Amino acid sequence: MLARILKSPPVWISLIVVAVASTLPLYVSGYVLGLLTIAYYFGVFSMAWDLLFGFANEVNFGPTFLIGLGAYTAGILDSLYQPPIILCIAAGVAASVTGGVVLALPALRVRGPYFGLTTLVAVLMLQNFVVVAAELTGGEIGLTVPDVISINDRTNYWIALGFMTVSGAILYGLSRSPVGLILQASGQDAVQAAALGFNVTKHKLAAFIVSAFFSGLAGALMVFYLGAASVGTFIDVTVGVQVIVGAVLGGRRTILGAAIGAVFLIAMGEALRPLGDLSTFIVSAIALFVVLVFPGGLLGMLKGAREAT
Amino acid sequence: MLFWQILIDGFAISALYALGATGFTLIFGVTGVLNLSHGAIMVAAAVAAWAAAGNWGLGPYLGAMFGVGVGVLLSLATYFLIVQRLQRSRAIREEEKEIFILTATLLWGIMIQEAIAYLFTNNAKTVLPIVEGVVTIAGVRTPANEIFTACVCWLAIGALWLFVNRTRAGKAVLAASMNPKGVTLLGIELSAVYVAVWAVYGALAGIAGVLLGMFLGVSSYSAGPLTASAFSIVVLGGLGSVSGSLIAAYIVGYLETLTAYLISPAYRAIPALLLLVAVMYVRPRGLLGRR
Numbered sequence: 001m002l003a004r005i006l007k008s009p010p011v012w013i014s015l016i017v018v019a020v021a022s023t024l025p026l027y028v029s030g031y032v033l034g035l036l037t038i039a040y041y042f043g044v045f046s047m048a049w050d051l052l053f054g055f056a057n058e059v060n061f062g063p064t065f066l067i068g069l070g071a072y073t074a075g076i077l078d079s080l081y082q083p084p085i086i087l088c089i090a091a092g093v094a095a096s097v098t099g100g101v102v103l104a105l106p107a108l109r110v111r112g113p114y115f116g117l118t119t120l121v122a123v124l125m126l127q128n129f130v131v132v133a134a135e136l137t138g139g140e141i142g143l144t145v146p147d148v149i150s151i152n153d154r155t156n157y158w159i160a161l162g163f164m165t166v167s168g169a170i171l172y173g174l175s176r177s178p179v180g181l182i183l184q185a186s187g188q189d190a191v192q193a194a195a196l197g198f199n200v201t202k203h204k205l206a207a208f209i210v211s212a213f214f215s216g217l218a219g220a221l222m223v224f225y226l227g228a229a230s231v232g233t234f235i236d237v238t239v240g241v242q243v244i245v246g247a248v249l250g251g252r253r254t255i256l257g258a259a260i261g262a263v264f265l266i267a268m269g270e271a272l273r274p275l276g277d278l279s280t281f282i283v284s285a286i287a288l289f290v291v292l293v294f295p296g297g298l299l300g301m302l303k304g305a306r307e308a309t
Numbered sequence: 310m311l312f313w314q315i316l317i318d319g320f321a322i323s324a325l326y327a328l329g330a331t332g333f334t335l336i337f338g339v340t341g342v343l344n345l346s347h348g349a350i351m352v353a354a355a356v357a358a359w360a361a362a363g364n365w366g367l368g369p370y371l372g373a374m375f376g377v378g379v380g381v382l383l384s385l386a387t388y389f390l391i392v393q394r395l396q397r398s399r400a401i402r403e404e405e406k407e408i409f410i411l412t413a414t415l416l417w418g419i420m421i422q423e424a425i426a427y428l429f430t431n432n433a434k435t436v437l438p439i440v441e442g443v444v445t446i447a448g449v450r451t452p453a454n455e456i457f458t459a460c461v462c463w464l465a466i467g468a469l470w471l472f473v474n475r476t477r478a479g480k481a482v483l484a485a486s487m488n489p490k491g492v493t494l495l496g497i498e499l500s501a502v503y504v505a506v507w508a509v510y511g512a513l514a515g516i517a518g519v520l521l522g523m524f525l526g527v528s529s530y531s532a533g534p535l536t537a538s539a540f541s542i543v544v545l546g547g548l549g550s551v552s553g554s555l556i557a558a559y560i561v562g563y564l565e566t567l568t569a570y571l572i573s574p575a576y577r578a579i580p581a582l583l584l585l586v587a588v589m590y591v592r593p594r595g596l597l598g599r600r
């Protein structure tokens with residue numbers, strides 16, 4: 001099983017890419033490292049989202065609900081009592097998983113667009129709550145967290161890269177495992193999957209919990225990298241859009257593609273920054289072009305090119 | 310006094326919400342598309358009207374018409390450039406088309422929004438009103454523009470009702486929403502019906518946008534919240550049900566006005582969201598939803 005996974009091209013290519021990426025701190029500037037650190041966290045957000053969409057076929061419009069819960073719980077706990085950082089992160093993950101279950105239980109009962117809607121409403125609720133409970137959360141100005149994991153660019157970079165690699169490996173392994181196949185079957189034809197004796201709801205709920213776990217963990221880690229939390233960086237619908245676009249851009253149902261798409265999106269946004277206000281326009285236009293012309297995403301494009309030759 | 314004020318203000322705001330949501334629900338009911346560039350199209354129409362009426366000196370009437378025209382053009386562009394391509398694509402599986410249309414219209418909306426911000430800055434803009442002055446109703450000094458807004462909204466909704474129920478083309482639209490295959494068998498070109506619906510939708514969104522621009526003012530930042538509020542009203546009323554949307558628009562409009570006047574304007578969005586969550590838990594198909 002392990003030997004077979006190691007032989008498949010996407011896996012060893014990713015291993016080479018990660019190996020190269022881990023040497024980057026030796027010769028690129030701190031600015032690039034900081035950018036990539038954020039991009040790696042977004043990579044995890046997108047991969048966690050792809051597990052729900054690509055495999056369970058559930059469109060979660062509220063990735064930032066899970067991310068924001070993890071980030072804000074960890075941040076608030078730290079700013080109030082300053083326990084060890086690891087405790088804050090654990091609390092953030094717990095909050096995110098709990099939030100995921102609360103959201104998933106009623107949401108999985110409803111179908112199609114209604115599921116997406118419920119998750120979108122959850123984001124709006126959380127956003128309003130953060131703004132209203134300003135004494136606790138810092139409101140629209142944002143929350144300053146007293147502790148950070150490290151002030152060293154390189155350490156932070158390696159933590160993010162390592163975290164993305166481990167999460168990617170777990171999520172990818174999960175998607176290729178029997179559980180992943182059952183999930184995919186439930187997503188494509190729930191009735192038939194149930195007729196084959198699989199508990200569809202249980203598997204989808206499990207997918208939701210795994211997705212919430214990684215979203216919350218990534219959110220909490222990112223808070224302790226940035227040293228601050230704000231609605232604009234963690235909860236706003238535009239952040240969720242970025243996560244979703246990253247996954248669709250990279251190639252849905254591939255997990256690894258989601259990470260590539262998210263990193264690409266953030267790098268593009270930064271590279272085009274000199275264009276000022278037009279940069280978002282161009283990034284959206286490129287993403288729209290890929291979605292319209294290559295619906296398989298960047299990975300699908302590569303696959304198509306290989307099959308054509 | 311306060312009672313009348315809430316009653317009048319709430320009525321005008323709700324009428325505006327109703328008009329915005331009607332177009333949104335029409336598109337969903339007939340073509341099955343949730344158009345997430347809705348807010349951006351409304352803002353584009355309003356900003357076009359603002360630029361035409363003020364900057365280019367066309368005056369309020371021509372400006373408003375220009376704004377509505379821009380709404381129709383953008384709506385048709387959304388259909389031809391994005392929705393139609395995705396619906397006909399063979400590379401995407403049927404059950405995934407929904408998410409692709411959602412993602413693509415969302416990106417399209419962001420593009421429109423950013424283009425507006427780039428060309429006209431993202432400052433708030435108030436469109437030159439067609440009617441000016443103040444009238445006093447039941448002791449409340451109300452801007453005449455507010456009453457004008459409510460009237461135009463209801464005229465447009467009424468015209469839509471007449472179109473759907475009393476004209477041949479409208480009946481084809483209604484039939485297409487019930488059974489697309491049956492309509493094709495009767496010899497009606499389905500794609501022509503869709504183009505007509507998108508044009509009507511563009512006009513409704515355009516009118517709503519221009520009125521909003523005259524009444525409250527818009528900026529490119531309003532695009533997202535506008536889509537979200539149309540979305541929640543439509544969900545509350547039941548996806549695809551026009552009368553449900555109208556009722557929901559009034560519930561949301563009055564809830565927001567009541568909260569803004571009696572508690573604080575900062576909390577105005579919250580009661581409606583709570584209501585929406587409650588409805589999703591208890592009756593996910595909405596107040597008058599069919600499914």
